[in-house]
Amino acid sequence: MLDIWPELPIIISVWGRYHHSQTVENVENVIDALELNDRVYEIDLSGSCSDMERVAAAVQDPFPALTRLRLWSDDEMVPVISDSFLAGSAPQLQHLELGRIPFPTLPNLLLSATDLVALELHAIPHSGYISPEAMVACLSALTRLESLSLGFRSPRSRPAKASRRPPHLTRTIFPALIRLDFRGVTEYLEDLVARIDTPLLVGFSITFFNQLVFDLLQLTEFLCRTETFTVIDQALVDFEEHFPRVDFFSPTGTPGETLLSLTISCRELDWQLSSLSQVCNSALLALSPVEYLMFHHDILDGYPPLLQDDMENSQWLELLHPFTNVKDLHLSGEVPTCIAPALQELASKRVTEVLPVLKNIFLDGFYCNGEPELVPKAISELVAARQLSGHPVAIQCGKKGNGF
Secondary structure (H helix, E strand, O other), X not given: OHHHOOOXXXXXXXXXXXXXXXXXOOHHHHHHHHOOOOOEEEEEEEEOHHHHHHHHHOXXXXXXXXXEEEEEXXXXXXXXXXXXXXXXXXXXXXXXXXXXXXXOOHXXXXXXXXXXXXXXXXXXXXXXXXXXXXXXXXXXXXXXXXXXXXXXXXXXXXXXXXXXXXXXXXXXXXOXXXXXXXXXXXXXXXXXXXXXXXXOOOEEEEEEEOOOOOOOHHHHHHHHOOHHHHOOOEEEEEEEOOEEEEEEEOOOOOOOOOOEXXXXXXXXHHHHHHHHHHHHHHHOOOXXXXXXXXXXXXXXXXXXXXXXXXXXXXXXXXXXXXXXXXXXXXXXXXXXXXXXXXXXXXXXXXXXXXXOOOOEEEEEOOOOOOOOOHHHHHHHHHHHHHHHOOOOOEEEEOOXXXXX
C-alpha cells in the first residue's frame, strides 16, 4: 500500500499503553513499514515482549529522519534489544520513551542524539540498570534536553556502596532541563542530584520505594542551589492509598501547579507517617518557610479508612514538627478525625512545641469516623490552651481564599 503514495514521511503508531490487553496488530505490516527507514519520522508502539523483540530486530539500520520513538512492553517478560539497535545512532531524535524495556547500550545511543528534548525511561527492569555516573555522563552532551524521567521497576536497582559519589565531584550543568521525574531508591537519586545542576528546573516529581531510612542530604543541597525551590510557601499532604505524598507550591506560580512532589510507595499508615516525616524533615531544610499546610484524604468506595486504632499521637506530631513556620493549617476529609487526638495532646502538654506560629485552622467538609464529638472537643481544647499561652488560633470553616 505504501508503494502507491509519494515518498511522504511515515508515522508508525499502534499504541495500547492504556489498554494493556491490546498488542501490536499485524506485526508484519509494521516491519514492512520499518524497511523504509529513510522515511520513518515517528515510531510509537506497544505490545508483548515477543512483538517488541521482532520490532527491535527490524530497527537495525540507521533511521536518519526519526524524531520520536516510543516503545512499551505490555507484559511481564523482558524483551532483549541488541547493541545494533538504530545502528547505534539517532542524530535527529527529539523524543525517546521506553517502558519496561532494558537497553544497556542506551548511553552509546544518547551520545549521538544531541537534539534530544525529552527522555522517558519507565519501569526500567533490573537487567537494564544504568548507574548514576554513567547516566549523567551520557546525558551531559544533551544540551537541549528539557524533560527527563527515570523510573525503576524495583528497589533492587541501586548503586553499589563502592561506587557511591566521592566528595567535591564536579557537577554537570543541564542548561535547558525544566522537568525531572524520578522513581526509585534514595541512594540512586542522591548520587544523581549530587552530580548535576539544573538552573531552569521548575518541576520535580519524586517517588521513592519504601525503606527504613531516608537519607536525603544530597537532595537537600540540590534543592538549595536550585532557585525555583527557594520561593515555596505552600504544602499539601495527601494520603492516597499506598502512595502518600507531599506537594509543594509557590505563591507566585500558576495556581495548583506543583513545583516539587515527594511520594512514598507504602501501604501501612504508620509507615506512611514515618516515611513522610523523614522526607519532610530533610526537604524542609532546603525550602523557604511553608506558611500554608493542608492535610487531605478522600473517602472513596473500596478504600480502607485512614484512621487506625494502633496509631500513636507522636507519629502525627512528628510529621507536623518540621513545619515550624505554618500560619494556616487546612484539614479536610478524614484527616481531622485522625489528627484530633494529637492536637488534643498539644493542648494539655506542649501547646506551642509544634506549629508555634499557627494563626488559623480551616476545617473543610471533614468526615467523622465514629466519634462526632472528637474533633470539636480537641480543637476547642487546643484553641483555649493557645489563647492562655498568648498564641491565639482562629477556627474557620471552608477553604482559605488562596488555598488549593
